[in-house]
Amino acid sequence: MGTYRVMRQDDNGNRFLVADGLDGAAAERLAAEFEARGHKQLYWVEATGSAAGPAEHGNGAVRNA
Numbered sequence: 738m739g740t741y742r743v744m745r746q747d748d749n750g751n752r753f754l755v756a757d758g759l760d761g762a763a764a765e766r767l768a769a770e771f772e773a774r775g776h777k778q779l780y781w782v783e784a785t786g787s788a789a790g791p792a793e794h795g796n797g798a799v800r801n802a
Contacts, residue, residue, distance in 0.1 A: 740786040743768050746779040757785065 741764035
């Protein structure tokens with residue numbers, strides 16, 4: 738079982754770490770929580786540690802919130 742992080746991209750293309758060291762379900766919940774706030778930011782989940790690979794967690798879609 739690996740760990741995941743939640744990332745955010747602002748309107749200027751700057752990327753920021755929101756949270757790290759989460760399990761997959763917790764990372765997805767956090768990204769969804771931020772997405773539900775309605776901000777014009779992009780949120781997505783990435784695998785880290787032993788779960789890291791070329792694709793993002795889930796369906797690989799970048800979340801737009």
